[in-house]
Amino acid sequence: MSTEVPMYCCALLGETETGKTSFARRHLTGEFVKSYNGNKVYQTYLLEFHTSLGDIRYTLWNSNQIDDFDCLHIQCAIIMTDFSRTRTFQRVPVLQTAIQIRYGNIPVALCANKMDLGRSNGMAYRLIPDHPTQFEYFEMSVKKNVNCEQPFLWLSRRLLGNDQLEFVAKPAVQPPDIPPAHWRTAFKGLALSQLPPIGDDGW
Template sequence: MANNKDDVPKFKLILVGDGGVGKTTFVKRHLIAESEMKYASRLPVIVRPFNFYTNLGEIIINVWDTAGQERFGGLRDGYYIDAQCAIIMFDVTSRISYRNVSQWHKDIIRICGNIPIVLCGNKIDVKHRKLKAKSITYHRKNNMQYYDISALSNYNLEKPFLWLAQKLTGNDNLQFVSQIPLLPPEINLDPDMLREYELQLKEAASRPLTDDGDDDDEL
């Protein structure tokens, strides 16, 4: 591990998606000291440094949180500039938030080019989700990784960062060697429901992709 923070590899992550999908809740689940947070110059953005200790050493992923600014129109290009990876988040109880994933993706590609991107479907703790695994195909058509997550229950919160860290370092053998500090979960997920969702994701991954749209007829 590097002893000097200046020697630790640092990466910029942008977190995008419609307002209300749970982005700020997602980042606030991670315990970050207030003194470590920074505000981006000339942008209404909070930058939260996430420190990860891996088998290859320490890395820092600086998460840029818009704090809801996307509710008042599109994000400024300055938010995207120099980003090295991204998370696009939607709400599995909101069909429109999934349909808008394509626009968020286009904005990233336009400014950042081909960077590693994880697509996250949040709020799987809601029992009657509107977006089932078979309907979520955008990531498969656009070279992204996908995870079901639940910010309130802490489910899968580390997986997007692990996948991105592997891609950013170019080493798929990278693993976290210590637990990520999180707030205690606010809710507990039904284990049977989780097993069912995980099975559905595996089955969906084996289905052939169609050439037309994102299965909107099933949304």
């Protein structure tokens, strides 16, 4: 009996060149691809994670503009900033307010990418609400693959209502049940194929 996998619609927002597309591709392929898409057309990705409670999927909508998501039922959001550039944090309060107005009190992860550059400006901490329940801040490096799963782990815990949830490796697919008679026939055929050829004695 198949179990339906829960799927959530997630907005990925932030200034240009903060690593949004590279973040999405890191989750898709496991590789770091430095990519910048200068156009304003949104991009969509389907991501799947394996958890201690079963699989969970996200449709990740990547855009600079929240207006691109007007027709979508957004259930969670990731705001991407650059750890070393104060300018990329300036629009965060505007995005926080817009998300709250449009989609209600959904979980929002603020991610400061490029922490490998090692120059924190401290502005992110001033953007965290006094009593955050649906908001969390993460420092990460998509390039170095540091903390990249943490935003989705936190979002999954909030969406599924279980703070003990963990990401796990996908279980190996079990081989199908094959009747013993099939194996006997297969092994018999293999044994016959290993017999030496009958020589030609000139008869």
